[in-house]
Amino acid sequence: xxxxxxxxxxxxxxxxxxxxxxxxxxxxxxxxxxxxxxxxxxxxxxxxxxxxxxxxxxxxxxxxxxxxxxxxxxxxxxxxxxxxxxxxxxxxxxxxxxxxxxxxxxxxxxxxxxxxxxxxxxxxxxxxxxxxxxxxxxxxxxxxxxxxxxxxxxxxxx
Amino acid sequence: xxxxxxxxxxxxxxxxxxxxxxxxxxxxxxxxxxxxxxxxxxxxxxxxxxxxxxxxxxxxxxxxxxxxxxxxxxxxxxxxxxxxxxxxxxxxxxxxxxxxxxxxxxxxxxxxxxxxxxxxxxxxxxxxxxxxxxxxxxxxxxxxxxxxxxxxxxxxxxxxxxxxxxxxxxxxxxxxxxxxxxxxxxxxxxxxxxxxxxxxxxxxxxxxxxxxxxxxxxxxxxxxxxxxxxxxxxxxxxxxxxxxxxxxxxxxxxxxxxxxxxxxxxxxxxxxxxxxxxxxxxxxxxxxxxxxxxxxxxxxxxxxxxxxxxxxxxxxxxxxxxxxxxxxxxxxxxxxxxxxxxxxxxxxxxxxxxxxxxxxxxxxxxxxxxxxxxxxxxxxxxxxxxxxxxxxxxxxxxxxxxxxxxxxxxxxxxxxxxxxxxxxxxxxxxxxxxxxxxxxxxxxxxxxxxxxxxxxxxxxxxxxxxxxxxxxxxxxxxxxxxxxxxxxxxxxxxxxxxxxxxxxxxxxxxxxxxxxxxxxxxxxxxxxxxxxxxxxxxxxxxxxxxxxxxxxxxxxxxxxxxxxxxxxxxxxxxxxxxxxxxxxxxxxxxxxxxxxxxxxxxxxxxxxxxxxxxxxxxxxxxxxxxxxxxxxxxxxxxxxxxxxxxxxxxxxxxxxxxxxxxxxxxxxxxxxxxxxxxxxxxxxxxxxxxxxxxxxxxxxxxxxxxxxxxxxxxxxxxxxxxxxxxx
Numbered sequence: 046x047x048x049x050x051x052x053x054x055x056x057x058x059x060x061x062x063x064x065x066x067x068x069x070x071x072x073x074x075x076x077x078x079x080x081x082x083x084x085x086x087x088x089x090x091x092x093x094x095x096x097x098x099x100x101x102x103x104x105x106x107x108x109x110x111x112x113x114x115x116x117x118x119x120x121x122x123x124x125x126x127x128x129x130x131x132x133x134x135x136x137x138x139x140x141x142x143x144x145x146x147x148x149x150x151x152x153x154x155x156x157x158x159x160x161x162x163x164x165x166x167x168x169x170x171x172x173x174x175x176x177x178x179x180x181x182x183x184x185x186x187x188x189x190x191x192x193x194x195x196x197x198x199x200x201x202x203x
Numbered sequence: 204x205x206x207x208x209x210x211x212x213x214x215x216x217x218x219x220x221x222x223x224x225x226x227x228x229x230x231x232x233x234x235x236x237x238x239x240x241x242x243x244x245x246x247x248x249x250x251x252x253x254x255x256x257x258x259x260x261x262x263x264x265x266x267x268x269x270x271x272x273x274x275x276x277x278x279x280x281x282x283x284x285x286x287x288x289x290x291x292x293x294x295x296x297x298x299x300x301x302x303x304x305x306x307x308x309x310x311x312x313x314x315x316x317x318x319x320x321x322x323x324x325x326x327x328x329x330x331x332x333x334x335x336x337x338x339x340x341x342x343x344x345x346x347x348x349x350x351x352x353x354x355x356x357x358x359x360x361x362x363x364x365x366x367x368x369x370x371x372x373x374x375x376x377x378x379x380x381x382x383x384x385x386x387x388x389x390x391x392x393x394x395x396x397x398x399x400x401x402x403x404x405x406x407x408x409x410x411x412x413x414x415x416x417x418x419x420x421x422x423x424x425x426x427x428x429x430x431x432x433x434x435x436x437x438x439x440x441x442x443x444x445x446x447x448x449x450x451x452x453x454x455x456x457x458x459x460x461x462x463x464x465x466x467x468x469x470x471x472x473x474x475x476x477x478x479x480x481x482x483x484x485x486x487x488x489x490x491x492x493x494x495x496x497x498x499x500x501x502x503x504x505x506x507x508x509x510x511x512x513x514x515x516x517x518x519x520x521x522x523x524x525x526x527x528x529x530x531x532x533x534x535x536x537x538x539x540x541x542x543x544x545x546x547x548x549x550x551x552x553x554x555x556x557x558x559x560x561x562x563x564x565x566x567x568x569x570x571x572x573x574x575x576x577x578x579x580x581x582x583x584x585x586x587x588x589x590x591x592x593x594x595x596x597x598x599x600x601x602x603x604x605x606x607x608x609x610x611x612x613x614x615x616x617x618x619x620x621x622x623x624x625x626x627x628x629x630x631x632x633x634x635x636x637x638x639x640x641x642x643x644x645x646x647x648x649x650x651x652x653x654x655x656x657x658x659x660x661x662x663x664x665x666x667x668x669x670x671x672x673x674x675x676x677x678x679x680x681x682x683x684x685x686x687x688x689x690x691x692x693x694x695x696x697x698x699x700x701x702x703x704x705x706x707x708x709x710x711x712x713x714x715x716x717x718x719x720x721x722x723x724x725x726x727x728x729x730x731x732x733x734x735x736x737x738x739x740x741x742x743x744x745x746x747x748x749x750x751x752x753x754x755x756x757x758x759x760x761x762x763x764x765x766x767x768x769x770x771x772x773x774x775x776x777x778x779x780x781x782x783x784x785x786x787x788x789x790x791x792x793x794x795x796x797x798x799x800x801x802x803x804x805x806x807x808x809x810x811x812x813x814x815x816x817x818x819x820x821x822x823x824x825x826x827x828x829x830x831x832x833x834x835x836x837x838x839x840x841x842x843x844x845x846x847x848x849x850x851x852x853x854x855x856x857x858x859x860x861x862x863x864x865x866x867x868x869x870x871x872x873x874x875x876x877x878x879x880x881x882x883x884x885x886x887x888x889x890x891x892x893x894x895x896x897x898x899x900x901x902x903x904x905x906x907x908x909x910x911x912x913x914x915x916x917x918x919x920x921x922x923x924x925x926x927x928x929x930x
Binding site for chain 2: 089122135179
């Protein structure tokens with residue numbers, strides 16, 4: 046069956062099984078490999094994407110359920126928060142192996158979109174679904190604070 | 204013009220003493236992206252236009268557009284090896300940091316061996332230690348060729364020429380590396396005996412803060428891992444593995460699986476039943492439809508509790524003697540005051556974020572593989588044997604690894620063999636083997652379970668006079684190609700490292716080992732034997748200090764009188780943490796541990812808050828002596844990560860088996876560290892101009908005993924099991 050989406054601003058059609066998780070549709074059929082496979086059961090967050098502006102685990106969201114939605118993957122992350130997070134990630138040198146970082150960036154972006162100045166506890170809770178086995182959690186926390194400050198700065202300037 | 208090419212070098216000197224030129228030829232086949240023939244996803248990893256590169260030696264190429272490419276002989280798995288090795292090259296080359304790009308080297312043991320291992324391999328925290336001088340010489344050799352070309356062009360003496368930040372100059376003339384590359388590339392490479400390396404006082408990149416990392420593309424999804432490799436016509440395979448280690452397929456029915464649209468083939472291989480399809484989801488669904496009868500007649504049927512109980516029996520008896528100094532046995536029998544503790548450690552999975560995977564294409568007796576390759580020489584030999592070819596018939600394209608912690612350096616190349624077993628049935632078609640998280644968790648090759656019994660005879664001054672450690676647990680090296688080097692007289696050194704060679708001055712010492720054979724596959728896990736020996740050693744020494752009513756830091760310092768390096772890191776950590784001087788908040792406690800592994804000494808002091816039967820590690824102050832600090836920020840990042848990895852095993856990691864079947868499947872029941880439990884980590888690096896030593900692993904061993912000792916300080920109890928439980 047055919048399913049339609051908007052992915053990173055582009056209309057796309059996919060002819061796959063409706064029970065295929067969005068993760069595999071995006072990776073194997075749309076060749077957008079920035080979204081990562083880590084667990085398949087929404088326990089690690091590596092596959093996080095935005096669906097209609099909300100961070101979701103694409104490994105448990107079926108194509109059928111996602112049809113008609115606006116989806117943003119790491120490749121299409123253009124929002125002010127997303128850009129600030131990616132810039133901060135580079136400044137803090139967050140990544141080690143980097144495999145989880147697409148998902149971390151998406152979750153951090155979603156957090157800042159709803160809370161522009163989160164404290165450590167809020168960050169910890171918001172990011173607790175994103176695993177990093179390299180243990181970059183301290184730098185992720187620092188990166189989120191830096192991105193928040195940058196966003197507030199640009200708002201102040203505007 | 205001399206260009207670098209992948210094969211047929213006319214003269215290749217394998218030693219580090221000279222940098223001979225590679226042959227003239229075209230660049231075809233040099234670059235990963237070129238060989239992949241237009242694959243968009245892998246072409247991104249290529250970092251652009253390398254076909255114009257001029258090879259100065261096996262590691263350094265320079266393009267006319269002024270890009271310096273460094274070939275990295277080790278796997279970049281998050282440890283920062285791209286950045287570290289490139290720093291050493293750029294330092295001596297006097298390149299500008301932003302003109303340097305890195306790529307993984309191809310497999311070529313003659314050129315790219317780990318100089319401490321004699322084979323191309325990444326592990327044992329040796330990446331910087333083995334190549335510090337080699338990479339600097341590679342940079343210095345290329346620099347000398349650029350200088351010689353400039354001297355010839357400008358007709359001036361070479362020793363009057365300056366090189367700074369990627370520019371070669373003399374008086375008012377100057378040229379970029381790119382402008383000189385073509386001429387310089389035709390000169391003969393200097394013998395390394397003629398090279399003068401910089402004095403540490405002249406370093407401008409080594410030791411510098413805030414150099415941007417070279418493993419780029421990790422915050423925007425463009426970095427390429429095995430999971431992301433795409434090749435024309437590539438298929439995806441999953442494998443149904445036996446539920447028990449040592450199990451085999453008795454029979455299977457694939458009727459339903461084959462009927463699923465998109466399934467290409469289903470067949471039995473040595474390790475199970477492979478399902479090949481056009482994409483992962485189809486393969487996975489089809490696998491669920493297989494009906495397989497397993498033959499467990501040769502399978503390991505024991506559970507982990509039973510295995511550990513057997514180890515508890517073993518440590519009652521004398522083991523093979525790994526190390527002995529004085530008559531420890533007699534001293535223990537005669538002593539009036541003996542302290543004895545028994546420790547228990549579970550199996551641990553690596554649980555790296557990227558589950559095991561490997562892309563392979565087999566054409567007759569030629570193989571081509573794409574994956575995060577950690578043991579290039581071994582994997583290449585193993586695959587060559589499988590296809591009746593020579594190592595040179597096996598090309599390996601190394602891509603970033605999504606974490607390893609040892610796992611991808613499998614001593615039997617397990618996941619590579621599985622991929623090749625599938626690919627050779629599909630002759631000519633590339634196939635990506637993908638393990639699910641459940642496959643990965645249940646796929647074996649764990650940190651072995653252990654039981655230790657530590658005993659000490661304590662003198663009237665409270666200090667140990669005799670010390671005995673008995674260790675029971677599987678040998679990691681037995682049955683591997685490393686056995687010859689790592690096992691002597693029945694002692695697997697990796698089982699006793701950390702307790703053998705005790706840093707504390709105890710006059711009589713004995714370390715004994717039982718290495719039972721168990722059917723659960725085991726492997727090195729970040730810091731190997733030190734994952735357990737540092738725990739028992741440091742918890743035990745803390746218990747001795749408490750029984751002597753001594754301060755744990757002072758007690759250790761007294762016993763470390765012959766070990767200035769551990770003394771220095773312990774004193775530095777104690778000072779920075781405010782040990783004995785800074786008050787802790789109400790309900791907090793503090794513990795310390797120090798350990799040396801992979802040539803580096805690390806002390807860690809953990810501040811822990813306790814609330815009922817729950818505890819949280821709030822802050823860790825670490826001090827490390829790893830010799831010359833090539834990139835301080837990478838070192839701090841590795842210590843932070845090493846602490847997080849070790850802390851995971853303190854708080855939750857535990858792999859158990861029931862009747863031979865692994866109980867855990869995924870991150871819902873194998874509980875690894877999450878962000879709310881990450882402490883603040885403060886890392887201090889001991890200034891040093893000694894040769895660099897390990898960084899990736901040495902931060903892991905001290906964290907578990909530091910936390911256990913903090914809990915002991917608060918409760919008076921001694922914690923001898925991991926993971927730690929207060930309640």
